[in-house]
Every structure is written in C-alpha cells, then in structure tokens.
Amino acid sequence: MKRLPIWMLGVAIAWSVSVKAQTDTKMNQFISELMGKMTIEEKIGQLNLVTGGEAVTGSVVSTGVEAKIKAGEIGGIFSMSSPAKIRAAQELAVKQSRLGIPIIFGMDVIHGYKTMFPIPLGLASTWDMGLIRESARIAAVEASADGLNWTFSPMVDISRDPRWGRISEGSGEDTYLSARIATEMVKGYQGDDLTAHNTLMACVKHFALYGAAEAGRDYHTTDMSLHRMYNEYFPPYKAAIDAGAGTVMTSFNDINGVPATANKWLMTDVLRNQWGFKGMVVTDYTAINELIDHGLGDLQTVSALALKAGVHMDMVGEGYLTTLKKSLDEGKVTQTEIDEACRLILETKYKLGLFDDPFRYCDEERAKNSILTPAHLAKAREIAGKSFVLLKNENNILPLKKNGTVALIGPLSNTRANMPGTWSVSADLENTPSLLEGMQAALGDNVKMVQHLGANLLSDAAYQERATMFGRTIPRDERPEAEIIAEALTVAESADVIVAALGESSEMSGESSSRTDLDIPDTQKRLLEALLKTGKPVVLVLFTGRPLTLTWEHGHVPAILNVWFGGTETGKAVADVLFGDVNPSGKLPATFPQNVGQIPLYYSAKNTGRPLAAGAWFEKFRSNYLDVTNEPLYPFGYGLSYTTFTYGDIQLDKNSMKADEKIIATVTVTNSGNYDGEEVVQLYIRDLVGSVTRPVKELKGFQKIFLKKGESRNVVFEIGIEDLKFYNNALEFVAEPGDFKLFIGTNSSDVKEADFLLR
Numbered sequence: 080m081k082r083l084p085i086w087m088l089g090v091a092i093a094w095s096v097s098v099k100a101q102t103d104t105k106m107n108q109f110i111s112e113l114m115g116k117m118t119i120e121e122k123i124g125q126l127n128l129v130t131g132g133e134a135v136t137g138s139v140v141s142t143g144v145e146a147k148i149k150a151g152e153i154g155g156i157f158s159m160s161s162p163a164k165i166r167a168a169q170e171l172a173v174k175q176s177r178l179g180i181p182i183i184f185g186m187d188v189i190h191g192y193k194t195m196f197p198i199p200l201g202l203a204s205t206w207d208m209g210l211i212r213e214s215a216r217i218a219a220v221e222a223s224a225d226g227l228n229w230t231f232s233p234m235v236d237i238s239r240d241p242r243w244g245r246i247s248e249g250s251g252e253d254t255y256l257s258a259r260i261a262t263e264m265v266k267g268y269q270g271d272d273l274t275a276h277n278t279l280m281a282c283v284k285h286f287a288l289y290g291a292a293e294a295g296r297d298y299h300t301t302d303m304s305l306h307r308m309y310n311e312y313f314p315p316y317k318a319a320i321d322a323g324a325g326t327v328m329t330s331f332n333d334i335n336g337v338p339a340t341a342n343k344w345l346m347t348d349v350l351r352n353q354w355g356f357k358g359m360v361v362t363d364y365t366a367i368n369e370l371i372d373h374g375l376g377d378l379q380t381v382s383a384l385a386l387k388a389g390v391h392m393d394m395v396g397e398g399y400l401t402t403l404k405k406s407l408d409e410g411k412v413t414q415t416e417i418d419e420a421c422r423l424i425l426e427t428k429y430k431l432g433l434f435d436d437p438f439r440y441c442d443e444e445r446a447k448n449s450i451l452t453p454a455h456l457a458k459a460r461e462i463a464g465k466s467f468v469l470l471k472n473e474n475n476i477l478p479l480k481k482n483g484t485v486a487l488i489g490p491l492s493n494t495r496a497n498m499p500g501t502w503s504v505s506a507d508l509e510n511t512p513s514l515l516e517g518m519q520a521a522l523g524d525n526v527k528m529v530q531h532l533g534a535n536l537l538s539d540a541a542y543q544e545r546a547t548m549f550g551r552t553i554p555r556d557e558r559p560e561a562e563i564i565a566e567a568l569t570v571a572e573s574a575d576v577i578v579a580a581l582g583e584s585s586e587m588s589g590e591s592s593s594r595t596d597l598d599i600p601d602t603q604k605r606l607l608e609a610l611l612k613t614g615k616p617v618v619l620v621l622f623t624g625r626p627l628t629l630t631w632e633h634g635h636v637p638a639i640l641n642v643w644f645g646g647t648e649t650g651k652a653v654a655d656v657l658f659g660d661v662n663p664s665g666k667l668p669a670t671f672p673q674n675v676g677q678i679p680l681y682y683s684a685k686n687t688g689r690p691l692a693a694g695a696w697f698e699k700f701r702s703n704y705l706d707v708t709n710e711p712l713y714p715f716g717y718g719l720s721y722t723t724f725t726y727g728d729i730q731l732d733k734n735s736m737k738a739d740e741k742i743i744a745t746v747t748v749t750n751s752g753n754y755d756g757e758e759v760v761q762l763y764i765r766d767l768v769g770s771v772t773r774p775v776k777e778l779k780g781f782q783k784i785f786l787k788k789g790e791s792r793n794v795v796f797e798i799g800i801e802d803l804k805f806y807n808n809a810l811e812f813v814a815e816p817g818d819f820k821l822f823i824g825t826n827s828s829d830v831k832e833a834d835f836l837l838r
C-alpha cells in the first residue's frame with residue numbers, strides 16, 4: 080500500500096473530524112427538536128427497557144407491553160426476535176404512539192446467534208483475534224437479519240474464580256488477553272457503519288468487577304483496591320469503549336459499599352470523565368429494584384440514585400417509569416438529569432439509523448438467506464476446532480486412526496440441547512447435532528460408532544434438574560448406577576477405543592450457576608474409572624464452562640481434550656481434532672487449579688515477601704500450603720499440540736532502553752514434531768522493582784503462528800514504553816525506570832527469560 084504524505088494524512092483526519100462534527104450537529108438538532116415536543120412522561124418512557132416474548136434471562140417478565148408502546152412508555156425491547164414480530168412491535172411504536180419514536184431491539188447475542196460459536200471462554204482459547212472478530216461479525220449479520228440491532232455483548236469481566244459460573248461467558252483471567260478480545264468483539268459487531276442493516280450496537284458489560292464476586296457466588300459483593308481495579312480489572316472495559324462500544328451495562332454487584340447501578344464514581348467519574356464514554360448506560364436485569372435489597376432505600380429512592388449516578392435505561396424493573404415523575408415533582412431528581420438520559424437513548428437510536436428507517440432490520444428475505452448459511456457453519460466448525468485445548472496426550476494416543484469402532488460413552492455423548500453451551504438463548508436446540516450425530520456426519524462410514532449414556536449427569540436428581548434448566552435436558556436413567564455402567568461396558572466391548580464424553584451440562588456454568596466442588600460429577604467419575612479398567616485406550620472429551628479440578632483424571636486418563644462448549648458444529652469439530660484433520664492449538668485463558676482450595680489461582684500474582692523457591696513444595700515460613708504445591712494443574716496459556724515446538728534462547732537487540740526507544744526481542748521457534756501445527760508464542764514481562772508491588776509475570780503480547788513440521792521461524796516482539804506502564808498509587812499510568820524481566824514461551828510457566836533495563 081502506498082503511504083499518504085503526512086500533509087495529506089492531516090487533511091484526511093481534519094476532513095473526517097469535520098464530517099463527524101457535522102453529523103453530530105445534525106443529530107443534536109434533530110434530537111433537540113424532537114425532545115422539544117416530548118412530554119415528561121414520554122421522556123421517562125424512553126428510559127424503559129422491557130422483555131419481549133418469554134423471558135429466559137431473569138425471573139421478572141414485562142407485562143402490558145403493547146399498551147405501553149402505544150402510550151410512549153417503552154424505549155427498548157429485548158429477547159424478542161424475527162422480522163415479523165419486530166416489525167409488528169415497531170409499527171405500534173411508529174404508527175400508534177403520539178410521536179412515533181422507534182424502538183431499539185436488543186438481545187443477548189453472546190457467542191453467535193443461530194450459528195453458535197464456542198462459549199466465550201472457548202473463543203478466548205483460540206487466541207486468534209481475526210477469528211474472534213469474524214465470529215462477532217457473523218453473529219451480527221444473523222441477528223440483524225432477524226430484526227435485532229443491539230447486543231448485550233461483549234462480556235469482559237475478568238474472573239479468577241472458576242466457582243463463578245459466568246467465567247464461561249468472559250475471556251478468562253487475564254487483563255491483556257481480555258482487552259484484546261474486547262476490542263475485536265466490538266469491531267466485529269459494530270463494523271464500520273452502525274447504520275448498516277447488518278451491524279449491531281455493542282453493549283460492554285458488566286460494568287464493573289462482576290467477575291470478582293466473593294467466594295465465586297453469583298451476585299456477591301466485590302471489595303477491591305483501586306490499584307487492582309485500574310491495573311487488572313478495568314482495562315478490558317476501557318478497551319471496549321476505546322474500540323467504540325456504543326453502550327455499557329451496569330453490573331449487579333456491590334463495589335466497595337456502593338452497588339454498581341447506583342455508583343456515581345464508577346458511572347460518571349470513571350466512565351465518562353476519565354474514559355470519555357459518550358453513549359448510554361443500561362442497567363442489568365432489574366438491577367435498580369435490587370438496590371432495595373442491597374439496602375439503599377425504597378424504589379423511588381433507588382431509582383433516583385441510579386439516575387443521578389449516570390444510569391440511563393432501566394432494564395425490566397420499571398423503577399424509572401413508575402417513580403421518576405414523582406421524584407422530579409419533589410425535587411429529588413432534576414429535569415436535566417432526565418433529559419440527559421432521554422437524549423442519550425435517542426442518540427443511540429439515531430446512530431443506528433432508526434429514525435431514517437425504523438424497519439431497516441426487518442427484512443424477511445435476508446432472514447431466510449443469511450442465517451445458518453453453509454459459510455457460517457463452516458466458520459463455526461473451524462473456530463470450534465481451534466478452541467479445543469489438548470490437556471494431555473500420553474504416548475501420542477491421539478490422533479486416532481480413521482477406522483475400526485469407537486465407543487462414545489457418557490451423558491454428554493448424545494444431547495443436542497447441551498452442545499451450544501450457556502448463554503445461547505437464540506440457539507435452535509433441537510436442530511443442533513449432538514456429539515454423536517456431528518461425529519458421525521464428519522466420519523461417515525470410515526469409523527463405526529456405538530454409543531451409551533454410561534451415567535447420569537449427576538447422581539442427585541434434584542441437582543441434575545437445577546443443572547439442566549431452559550430445555551438443556553439430558554435423559555436420566557433411574558436404574559442403579561452399577562447396572563447402567565455394566566450396560567455401557569457391554570456396548571464398549573466391541574470398540575477399539577473409548578471416547579468418554581463427560582463433564583458439565585451447559586447450564587452448570589453461566590448465570591446463577593456457581594459451584595463449590597469443581598470435580599467431574601461423582602457418578603461420571605465412577606463411569607470413567609470403569610472404562611479405564613477395560614484396558615482399552617480411553618480419551619476423555621471434556622465438556623465444561625469453567626476450569627475444573629482434574630487432578631485425578633490427569634493422573635489416570637491417557638488423553639484429555641477439553642472442548643468447552645463448542646457451539647453448533649461441536650460434533651464435527653471434535654471428530655476433526657480426534658482424528659487428526661485438525662491439529663489442536665487452543666491455549667487456556669484461565670488457570671486450572673489442582674483443587675478448589677487453591678482458588679483464586681492465577682499466573683499474574685504478586686511475589687509476596689516470603690515467596691517459595693521455584694520448584695519447591697514446602698518450606699516453613701514461606702507462602703505455601705501443607706497439603707498441596709503452589710502450582711496449578713494446568714497453567715494459564717497451556718495447551719498441547721500433536722506436534723512439539725522447541726524454543727531457542729531470547730535475543731534482545733539491546734539490554735537497555737529509554738522511554739522513547741523500543742527493544743526488539745527475537746526467539747526462534749521450531750516445529751520439532753511430526754505434524755504441521757499452530758503455536759501461540761506468548762510474551763510476558765515482569766517489572767522487578769517499583770513504587771508499588773508488581774505481578775511476577777504479565778502477558779504483554781502473543782503471536783499465533785503456523786509452522787510446517789521441521790520448519791523454524793524467528794518470532795519478533797517489539798517492547799515499547801506502553802508495555803511497561805501501570806497505574807501507581809496516585810493512579811497515574813506510568814513506567815518507572817529500573818530492571819525488567821522478559822519471558823517468551825509456550826505457556827505462562829514454560830518460558831525462556833531475558834533481562835533489560837529501562838533508563
């Protein structure tokens with residue numbers, strides 16, 4: 080590409096700034112004129128967001144929606160889809176309400192719309208920014224074809240506690256990786272033009288710190304130092320906003336004594352004043368009403384608190400709709416505050432082009448032609464295969480040969496409803512192939528497959544019911560466990576290899592699905608023991624929405640492929656990987672602990688004043704445990720391949736740098752095994768001395784490379800001053816001169832090191 084001369088670049092920037100200014104002026108004039116005609120009730124009506132059809136994401140369902148639309152009491156609807164339904168609702172708004180203001184239509188399009196991609200934790204395991212963006216792009220194409228224009232995604236909450244079920248819905252434990260993914264997701268959804276009929280407005284959530292719920296119990300309290308917030312938890316939200324995310328959703332949790340939804344410091348000082356966010360803020364589901372149980376007052380009081388904090392749209396609870404007028408009359412909120420919220424919501428609609436054409440997303444033809452297309456499904460299969468993480472592969476038992484008989488055993492082996500994973504509200508569960516069906520479709524007649532349930536999901540029927548809500552059923556066999564296992568063993572008898580499809584159901588992670596025991600459930604584990612006793616090769620295909628504690632499995636099962644929940648094409652993608660058409664390349668975005676007692680366990684911890692020597696187990700008066708080492712079972716960034724990659728030593732172009740200089744680090748990576756494959760080369764940095772304590776390692780870069788067997792490549796990283804900065808105790812983003820360590824390797828534990836100085 081030819082470079083523009085610098086003066087032309089200047090002209091181009093000035094031109095685009097002036098175009099933006101003109102658009103803003105036009106928008107402002109339009110909205111001011113419209114607001115001039117609105118009554119106070121109509122303005123408050125715009126702040127009301129209600130559920131459309133069945134509510135599956137919360138326990139309260141909106142009522143009287145039709146009448147409220149006509150009365151101008153609704154600004155947005157979510158969880159309703161199809162061009163016909165959305166057209167009908169939009170017609171009510173446009174033709175039958177006094178001012179004809181169009182409605183915005185949202186939904187939780189989290190990891191795909193109808194074509195489902197892996198759950199976000201799985202997407203993160205690809206470390207493939209291009210594919211992640213493409214998944215969001217496809218989700219936007221499909222959802223917008225079905226009438227929607229707003230998605231409650233990306234969810235960027237950092238979580239270091241796998242007991243929390245919603246760890247499945249984010250990008251894991253790491254600040255840098257999550258921030259990179261947040262950027263891609265926003266760009267994928269929003270594209271270059273929000274008024275285009277195939278883009279969605281993004282909503283970054285849950286602001287903020289929702290993933291740090293105490294004890295991993297959903298909705299629980301968060302109490303966190305500012306230092307940790309700014310350095311570790313805030314950057315992904317900020318990255319999404321810097322990437323242009325149009326809207327923000329508040330979180331449910333308490334933050335240092337003030338719940339996020341009433342937290343003015345968070346919603347106004349940080350979000351608007353420090354980060355420059357200009358869009359609208361929506362609450363989470365009934366989050367204003369929940370401020371009552373948090374202990375902040377009655378509905379009128381908490382609604383006023385939320386508005387004053389800088390929260391504009393009220394999801395489902397109707398606290399705004401029912402109390403704001405009274406609060407205005409009593410002087411508890413101001414006209415300016417209501418106007419500001421109303422203006423920001425109208426701006427959102429304007430930016431989506433809804434005032435030009437309220438029906439631009441309601442095209443039946445497009446819905447028919449652009450959902451679940453072969454191209455989308457092919458991409459879903461590709462991405463699913465790249466999201467799987469090979470945790471163990473003793474004696475290269477994988478890949479399997481494409482012949483003979485495979486016994487597919489386990490409660491996850493033939494369930495369609497559990498394939499898409501949690502947060503797939505738009506998935507067509509009945510028409511998603513099960514693991515068995517997908518594998519059969521991919522393998523054809525080359526491999527004979529036999530299948531058996533093997534065990535219930537959980538021995539406790541009541542627990543299983545809680546773990547299979549929203550139609551994510553798994554058939555139960557009420558016979559005694561021993562009888563079920565014995566029958567499974569007879570099915571497996573004829574097989575050359577056993578593939579055990581075990582783990583969690585899709586609703587064992589996700590919202591309100593916290594667990595305190597992270598083992599593979601009891602009865603499934605006993606099945607696995609019995610399968611291993613047959614002496615046949617056993618491959619564990621693990622379904623999970625979170626890191627599990629797999630210490631026993633790691634010690635006993637020869638091969639473990641963690642497939643998370645891979646979306647619509649899971650079955651085919653599992654066949655691709657097990658039989659070697661695809662070489663696994665996924666890397667963990669969250670640490671797998673040895674046991675629950677180690678949680679929170681994450682690689683970027685602080686050193687403490689009494690660190691344990693590397694490789695040691697126990698030393699008195701050191702920071703460690705009596706009963707387990709400090710090490711994880713599988714570290715962050717870990718994942719095997721069918722081939723091996725060998726790393727040379729790190730070469731630095733210089734050993735010290737000034738603030739305006741860069742250091743170039745080069746490492747030679749060789750594919751030293753027998754298969755072509757992809758590797759994620761990871762760069763970590765440690766700031767050895769600072770005015771505040773710094774983590775022992777922080778991810779600062781990565782490159783996913785493809786190497787043919789025998790091929791070597793120099794992988795080059797450029798380290799600049801921005802990579803060395805952090806928030807000090809005055810919350811200034813600074814780099815402090817001194818010694819640094821740089822690490823490059825295949826995961827966060829297995830690295831080469833080099834030293835350099837910032838002068």
Ligand code: BGC
Binds near residue numbers: 136231363
């Ligand atoms: C969840 C949000 C979601 C909302 C709307 C809430 O329960 O916390 O993530 O966007 O429901 O469905």
